[in-house]
Structure formats: C-alpha cells, structure tokens
Amino acid sequence: MESFDFIEMKVPARAEYVGVVRLSTSGIANRMGFSYEEIEDLKVAISEALSNATEHAYKTEDDGEVTIGFGVYQDRLEVMVADRGGSFDLQKIKKDIGPYENNQSIEDLREGGFGLFLIEALMDKVEIKNDYGVIVLMTKYLHENEVDINDDQISTTQ
Amino acid sequence: MNLNIDRNDNGDTQELKLAGEIDAYTAPQLKEALLPLTKAEGTMVVVDLEGVNYMDSTGLGVFISALKSTKEYNSDLRLVALQDRVRRLFDITGLDSIINIDSTVRGGK
Numbered sequence: 240m241e242s243f244d245f246i247e248m249k250v251p252a253r254a255e256y257v258g259v260v261r262l263s264t265s266g267i268a269n270r271m272g273f274s275y276e277e278i279e280d281l282k283v284a285i286s287e288a289l290s291n292a293t294e295h296a297y298k299t300e301d302d303g304e305v306t307i308g309f310g311v312y313q314d315r316l317e318v319m320v321a322d323r324g325g326s327f328d329l330q331k332i333k334k335d336i337g338p339y340e341n342n343q344s345i346e347d348l349r350e351g352g353f354g355l356f357l358i359e360a361l362m363d364k365v366e367i368k369n370d371y372g373v374i375v376l377m378t379k380y381l382h383e384n385e386v387d388i389n390d391d392q393i394s395t396t397q
Numbered sequence: 398m399n400l401n402i403d404r405n406d407n408g409d410t411q412e413l414k415l416a417g418e419i420d421a422y423t424a425p426q427l428k429e430a431l432l433p434l435t436k437a438e439g440t441m442v443v444v445d446l447e448g449v450n451y452m453d454s455t456g457l458g459v460f461i462s463a464l465k466s467t468k469e470y471n472s473d474l475r476l477v478a479l480q481d482r483v484r485r486l487f488d489i490t491g492l493d494s495i496i497n498i499d500s501t502v503r504g505g506k
Contacts, residue, residue, distance in 0.1 A: 254421040258398035286453045290421040339491035350461045353454040353490050
C-alpha cells in the first residue's frame with residue numbers, strides 16, 4: 240500500500256480561521272517542494288473550500304467545526320475539507336459555477352459564485368460529496384516528481 | 398492575515414489603498430469601506446491593490462458588488478496596481494473583461 244503522512248486540523252467554522260489553515264497549507268506544501276505558484280494556487284483553493292464551509296455553518300447558526308485533512312504523498316497532496324453543518328444543493332451549485340461569459344449582464348453576475356470554480360481551476364482533481372455534511376476532496380500533483388519518474392524510466396530501458 | 402484600508406478623499410476621485418489579505422474574514426471590512434463610495438454619482442473610485450498579497454473569491458465578490466453599485470449610481474470603479482497573483486484571479490474568472498483593471502502602475506503586463 241502506498242504510504243503517506245496524514246495531518247489533521249479541526250478549526251471552528253468561522254472566517255477568522257480561514258487564514259490560519261491557509262498558513263498551515265502553505266507550510267505543508269512548501270515542505271513537499273511545491274513551487275511558489277503552486278503554493279499560491281493551493282492557498283486559494285483551500286481557502287475557498289473553507290470559506291464555503293464556514294458560510295454554511297453561519298447560515299444554520301451552527302457554531303460547528305471544520306475538519307481539514309492533509310494526505311502527504313510522494314507525488315501529490317490530497318486535502319479534504321469536511322463540515323458537518325447544513326448540506327447544500329450540489330446540483331444547483333454545479334449549475335452556477337463557471338467563468339464570466341461576455342453575454343452575461345452585470346446585474347446577473349453572482350457575487351459568490353466563483354469559489355467552486357476556482358477550486359476546480361486551481362487543483363488537478365476535485366471531488367465533492369454531499370451525503371452527510373459537505374466534503375471537498377482536492378488533489379494537487381507535484382509535477383517535478385512526475386518528471387523524475389519519467390527520467391528513471393528512460394535510464395532503466397538502456 | 399489582516400487588511401489595512403486607507404482612504405484618500407480627492408473630491409470626485411476617491412481612492413482606497415489596500416494592504417494585506419482579502420479573504421472571508423477581511424472581505425466584509427472592504428465591502429463596508431468600498432460600497433458607500435460608489436453611491437455618489439459621478440465619483441471615480443480607485444482601489445489600489447499594490448499591497449494586497451492574497452485574495453480569493455470573497456474579494457471578487459466585493460468588487461462585483463461594487464461594480465453593480467457603480468452602474469446603479471452612475472459612478473466609476475477602477476482597480477490599479479494589482480500583483481500578478483491577484484490579477485490572475487480576474488483573468489481565470491473572466492472578470493477582467495468587465496471590471497476596469499489597470500496593472501500598469503506596477504509595470505505589469
């Protein structure tokens with residue numbers, strides 16, 4: 240079985256903790272050897288997931304917790320963000336995401352519609368489960384390692 | 398992990414100079430400072446983002462609200478001196494085509 244390190248954090252579902260998790264993400268990603276650009280992408284994606292989670296908790300007046308799990312693998316970082324607060328209508332949200340299109344009028348523009356879109360744009364793989372609370376599972380690969388693996392393959396064929 | 402907001406009142410031009418991070422925690426502060434400025438007809442609201450080193454969709458949401466407000470009150474909104482990372486979010490989401498963004502102050506693209 241593939242070995243990995245696992246780091247778990249639990250924070251109150253409040254906006255002031257989004258920055259705390261962002262700093263932790265930055266530390267873990269830096270440790271793994273992600274580039275500056277990739278770390279910035281990870282910070283935005285994870286903050287988006289967390290902002291969503293804190294918003295749900297707020298709406299249901301549930302001062303709950305958000306659990307964040309980091310799976311540190313050789314070639315990738317998997318981040319899970321889970322809130323047990325109120326679930327949302329995933330189909331509706333999926334329908335609402337996407338970049339701004341030129342034919343949209345400004346009046347119709349969604350003020351909060353870009354979070355999930357950015358997560359999908361900035362991460363390599365995104366899964367959302369909505370059965371029991373909301374779980375967002377995001378993966379970002381270390382691209383340097385992929386190159387290394389290819390290098391090895393080339394040398395062993397000789 | 399905070400946001401500093403400085404306001405410069407030059408009559409018809411109102412400038413907000415931001416420094417720090419715009420996220421779920423600080424976005425409400427920005428909204429509170431920015432939206433009232435857009436409600437004066439004929440005003441040019443300039444938001445200087447040179448000191449902003451982090452922003453996510455909560456910040457985009459505030460600027461969308463402000464843009465809508467400028468259409469309603471016949472004022473103008475301009476974002477200037479964006480760092481590349483912040484500018485990138487407007488590009489990815491396509492919002493650079495409707496929000497007046499000027500990165501040249503920082504010698505950008």
